[in-house]
Amino acid sequence: MTAAQFLVVLNTSVVNVALPAVGGDLGLSQTGMTWIVNAYLIAFGALLPVGGRLADLFGSRTAFVAGMVLFVGGSLAASVAAGAGLLIAARAVQGAGAAALSPAALAILLSRFMPGPDRDRALGVWGAASAAGGAAGVLLGGVLTNALGWWSIFAVSVAAGVPVLLSVPVLIPRETGGHGGRLDVPGALAVTAGLTLLVYGLGARDGSWVGKVLVPAAGILLLLSLVPLERRATHPLIPPALLGNRSVMAGNLLMLLLGTVWVGTFFFLPLYQQKVLDYSPLTAGLTQLPLAGALMAASAVAGRLRSTLLPGLVVLAAGLLWLARLPLDGTFLNDLLGPSVLIGLGLGLAFVPLTALGVSGVDPRHAGVAGGLINTTRQVGGALGLALLTLLASTAAASNEVGPAALAQGYRRALIGAAAISLLAAIGAGAHLLRTSGRMSRPAVSTTR
Template identity: 35%
Template sequence: MTIDTQTAVTGSRPAATGDDRLTGRAKLVLFVLCAAQFMVALDFSVLNVALPVLGEDLGLSRSALQWAVTAFALPSGGFLLLFGRVADLYGRKRMFLTGLALFGSASLLATLAWDPASFLAGRALQGLGAAVIVPTGMSLLTTTFPEGPLRDKALGISGTLLSLGFTVGMLLGGVLTDTLGWRSTMGLLALAAAVVLVLAPGLLPESRTPERPRLDVPGAVTVTGGLLALIYSLSTAAQRGFGGADVRITLAAGLALLVAFVVAESKSPAPLVSLPMLRRRTVAWGNIGGLVTFSTMSTVVFVLTLYLQETLHLSSFRTGLVFGVQGAASVLAGSYAPRVIGRFGARRTLVGSLFGQGALTGALLAVGSGSGALVATVAVSLASMFHLGAIISYGLTVTSGVPDEEQGLATGLVTTTQQVGLTIGIPLLGVLATTGASLFDGVRTVLAIDALIVVSAAVLVGLGLRGRSRG
């Protein structure tokens, strides 16, 4: 997704007052855009605590539970760049409304699912709708609110709600599953999409890039196909090994398509991803740090959900409370992160946060098969504080020193890294917890690998950014 800072806006902007305060209409526009982003963030987490109950109801085996998450994450990450560019061409408001309609309909299908196939189809269509909503919603926000204090305020509110969406999803998932059943978690999303879809048409201005850039079809096809094939092959291999012909074929196809994507982007006059931008050390290493923190923390949440419910036999509600404490820690971290970054710089904060997240993830190895809820609560809460520090600092690292005319490209890469990170973590690591003879041993294995990856990334990112000016 490319956010062009020089876009023209068709329709009226919700003007600011002279002192850059939001007008009444601007607040309504911001509410609609943030509500849509909050809804997508909610979808990443609201189902997590319901997975054991859902699997028993629909007949999904323990090893297949990760597909309830992966079916959503694959299209939401794989199609993000494509739909961001399509919105640039054909109108962001139009695509935003289309994404909302698709997301709401898919949520209804998942609510009414009668077997695993219908449920996973609903989840995949939800992910496709999210791939439209995320880039178009962000583009509408940056083109509706002028650059400066007003946009900074809008982006700050949006970012806070995105973080809270994940936490609130865990809490709501536990409450709804215990009281109304797992289907209510999907019904809530269908209702939320309907409300936003009713409010949005009369509030949002239409916008598109004035130069009408060409759609990079070769880039879109190769990156989308490559990501889908690669994640499918690795997810399947984690369950069945690399002996299957489908695994080998899709793995080879995925790698070949991603190589073809790099070649296509080097020749495209309007690439989805700017290769010169990726050659900047801050952009490359910053995004690597972001990719690692998103993918590994989502894996931790997935495997701990299974551990708390299936090993410690906590209810969905109590499991939600564990992650509610994590959410409170995230809010606390969000209030202090700007001060830490102001003192030490974004790059040093990124490296330090990765080390902290890795160390606390390693501390989770202290949990036992007979007890450990308290250890899990404290460790995951502290790890989430470092996780949020890494999220904030990696975005600032990526965009620091980038010329104004290229800020849109840099911001687009930040968003893409977030979505791809959420996509790859659970299928590549989380599945290891569900395919062994013992869930408890599988969880410990995943946590050990997860911690090693984060600490290794901290070392590499630190070396990659070494010698750069503080920022």
């Protein structure tokens, strides 16, 4: 299960170092390159509630196998794509497969470990696997692009995904079946179309009011339509019990903000290294290893410690503000190493407790959709945040043809925006911790006179 999660996260970061090479071969602008990332994130994030619901309906093992088949197929298609449109479509298929297999894998993990220290340690391993996927994506993206070409970064998911798929009959016991019910098709269509239109509209650069106003407005209206649709649904996509769980809702809201920062950092840092500092893809990948290593170490430690959420978010914001200096003549030791380690520590310390918060107190019948929801908010936060941060960066760097100074200024603004989002998440986490500690310490009200 952690191997599958490793591959899912790997594909959110493996393209980042390769983006300049992809954009050069396919003639993509910076905005166009974001869609190589966003096609995966939108399909993954928008369909995760559907994937989680399918795991609950038909069984986690069945949903996992179906998702892995789709994921491997999309990876194969991306590795042989001859044009930008085909590559973006293949990335969307990858994301759809990941949306089915990721919540199913988390549901299987939760079913094997009951709440307590064992589950906390298991979630720590899960978080470390996610961090390792991000680390391997950064490194493999540079190594493979440098040695074989950008197509190989997708072929590696085929080579790694097939053994995972073949191991399922041996390692995962057969289930008696799901929990029954039906899929909420109107809700699934509304959330998928709404998120796609919203992110597309936020990323619009055509200068027309239709693209910049009407498209995102239509996306927001579709997302708002979920409220009456879910109230009327016999089998809602997101069970009301989850929406009424304050811990689950707090975890998902904060994970939305963390996803914005996570994806934005791994998107802009390689661009700065290659377009401003003139690093090769291999060098850019290697110099991000301290960040990835710190993320892995912090994720593993966070599963054994308590109350790492608020410190993690504060450390993350500090690292982003430090990194946002982005000098034109920056060096790895003086300008990248220190902030990279802080960012990695902050991400790892925050990610594991947020995952645990998002599935705390959940009925086992809803484990799949709860796991899907917490992953949804991270991926959707990444897609929305990437569109917003790219918009912020583009005010100073409008195209690939501008000079290094303008590019650095744009990336600087994006990272400052990411730091502000981290601080906002820290404030929200502090408010939630105060509220929950107040409820726990509040004495019971006597009913006698």
